[in-house]
Amino acid sequence: MAVDVTVLRVFADAHGxxxxxxxxIDAATVEPSDRQRIAAELGYSETVFVDLPEPGAASAHVRIFTPVTEIAFAGHPTVGTAWWLKQRGTPVRTLQVPAGLVQVSYLSEAEGELTAISARSDWAPELVIHDLKSPDEVLAADPAEYADDAEHYLWAWIDRDRGALRSRTFAPQFGIIEDEATGSAAVRMTDHLSRDLHITQGKGSEIRTWWDPTGWVKVGGRVVENAGVRLG
Structure with missing residues (x-):
């Protein structure tokens, strides 16, 4: 049976x-035993399988797969799923993932519409955080020079006063040489620095975060849709 895949880009910049x-992917169209294979075939850093909510429902169930494993929580998949559900006419207030209940927000700000989720910082995978001297040093880093048994987060301030930083993430243990925009790492980093952040990651993706001292972090950004894919 053919499987239809909607492809999004999550944490796009102001120009999309x-x-x-x-x-x-609609979870009803794929057997649970086939989900890991499909995620590997697609090759994205994450693929989600969503149990579609009934119209008017406040929540939806989501399972998240990297090319090599299922994970309990991730930022860009939950932000993207929340945006996608709103676009299809079924906006929700929460997403249920294996890690717990993720709160959803749809925000209107001066720079445009943002979709955000709130999660516990301890839901995010552990990181090896590398504090570098400058954004140029971040951009010059070679993923091959970092151990393949951990997730590495490289960062440097662009403007400390504004909370603006430059980052890259290498996650080979999840089958991801470099992750273009990592919401879960942004959650960890926000809690680590105990402040709101404006993160530019990878080639130019933009992530906004809002810190809460109770251990919750809101992470959000812009989402755009690409052409879909049909498997099978």
Missing amino acids: EFGNPLGV
């Missing part, structure tokens, strides 16, 4: 460029 590709 960049962003991290995400595959979104």
Whole structure:
């Protein structure tokens, strides 16, 4: 049976460029035993399988797969799923992922419409955080020089006063040499620095975060849709 995949780019910049590709699939169209294979075939950093909510429902169930494993929580898949559900006419207030209940927000700001989720910082995978001297040093880093048994987050301030930083993420243990825009890492980093952040990651993706001292972090950004894919 053919499987239809909606392809999004999550955490695009103000011009709709960049962003991290995400595959979104109606969970009812794929057997659970086939989900990992499909995520590997697509090759995106994450693919989600969504149990579509009934009209008027406040929540939806989501399962998240990298090319090599299922994960309990990730930022760009939950932000992308929340945006996608609103576009199809079924906006929700929460997403249920294996890690817990993710709160959803749809925001209107001066720079445009943002979709955001709130999650516990301890839901995000552990990171090896590398504080570098400058954005240029971040951009010059070679993923091959970092150990393949951990997720590495490289960062440097662009403007400390504004909370603006430049980052890259290498996650080889999840089958991802470099992740273009990593919401879960942004959650960890926001809690680590204990402040709101404006993150430019990868080639130019943009992530906004809002810190809460209770351990919750809101992470959000812009989402755009690419052409879909049909498998099978």
